[in-house]
Amino acid sequence: MSLFADGYARRALIEALLVGALCGLVGVHVVLRKLSFFTMAMTHATFPGVVLAALVGVDLLLGSGLFGVFVVLGVSWLSTRPRSDSAAAVGVVLSAGFALGVALLSAQAGFTRDLSAFLVGSIVTVQTGDLVKTALVLVAVGLTLALVGKELVFGAFDRGGLVAAGYPAGRLDLLLLLLIQLTVVSSVPAVGTIQAVALIVAPAATARLWSDRIAPTTVLAVLLGMASGVVGLAVSQAYAVAAGAAIVLAACGFFMLSVMVAPLVRRRPVPVGVG
């Protein structure tokens, strides 16, 4: 672990572990509900929020979180329009968000440097304050999922049943979307807006290959998320490549490996995906 001897490297390691755990937790729900494209759109559309927050000087989490709420509302409003389906709505919101972010940034000096930090992350520059924020988000998300995780899973498999059982299904859906948004915003400093979706989806999808039950899948997803962070950071330090991208590649590597190995190891056939 001599790679992580310096202060900045140790902070990066802690951030990677925290973000990995957070993404793994939320990722399970994203994968169960097939919300990858939505998450993707959130990551892109959050981008102008990050830029705006940086320009105005508000806290990044707060600025992009607020913006994310608008995005969620925009997507759900557009998808209910006649002749407009959710894929197109997400596509439009995604394009709008990204273009707005780029246009806003281009009006600033120091355009390219800031831009790439937002886009692909710069984990080695995280401060202690960022770590505290990420830890708080992790605790909040963990508590929320501990409280309503069962209901969310119920809704993922049988939304009609959830409504019939008297749960506020709409509000639960919205809560999950907000949790995803919070996770995306928190992982921006580590891996950047474009790649946050990888850290959310890949560990959970990998865990899903190894288990059909929610609890082990969740534990495994969290562990894989954290492992991706550590491995990615180590690789990035050893070979001087972008840290965020190395973390993402580590997460994807675990996935590829599991796609090949899991069916050989597990006796029961892995469930065939929809589509």
Place this chain on the structure above:
Amino acid sequence: MRYLIEPFGSPFMQRALAEALLLGAVAAVVSVFVVLRRLAFVSDVLTHTVFPGVVIGFVVAGTGGIVWGALVFAVLSAVLITVLAARSRVTEDASMAIVLTGFFAVGVVLVSRQTSFTSDLTAFLFGRILTVDRQQLVMTAVLGAAVLLLLGLLGKELLFRAFDPAGAEARGYRVLVLDLVLNLAVALVVVAAVRAVGTVLVIALLVVPGAAGRLLSDRLAGIALVAVGTALLAGWLGLVASWQASVNHELRLASGATVVLVLVLLYGAAAGIAALRKVRT
């Protein structure tokens, strides 16, 4: 009126306009299929998977190599995505998201080895429409013609498959091949657009015009007409807005992003018209 034509006095703006209109028209035609087949996510995946090809092409052969590197990765990823969508062990959306970010991360890793990391990254991601040269215009025209030819030859079959996949299969069409053709068309548009508007903003050209057309019409010809019209108008007005803002109002606006923003505004206008129509009827 002068306000709208004035920016195109210089040759570089004329070339930028020609590129924007060419790309807009071709992408708009493809976007009709993208919207009908709900391929927005697939398009987004393709825009990102082309990225490492752009970087490798640039590293190996300089700016001239970008298009070729992109082309190789476009074809590769179109095949990969078609196969993944057809038979995936994980749910389709998760595997797509992983392919997307995995490829993209490879690109970022490669760029991060370059000394001019950040400025290269921005150029690859957002393109430089104002530096388009004659050769690039020809390349765009050739790729555009290839895409239109592909869609012209197989348009009927692609539509059949879009509305009734089981029927198309029963009639003996190879659905997998048709899907591959459409994914290739999308990928080629991404390649054509990569140097001008970059990999990230192409998604707008591939989704928004078709979605706007869909809002205003139920007929294919109508959708295509609105889509192409929207894209052309956005290309023109976007460049005007970005030029006027930069020159007369001292507000630098990235041209590619401005074109996309105008496109989204036009989509908003289409949504407004659609809503008004609904109220009247």
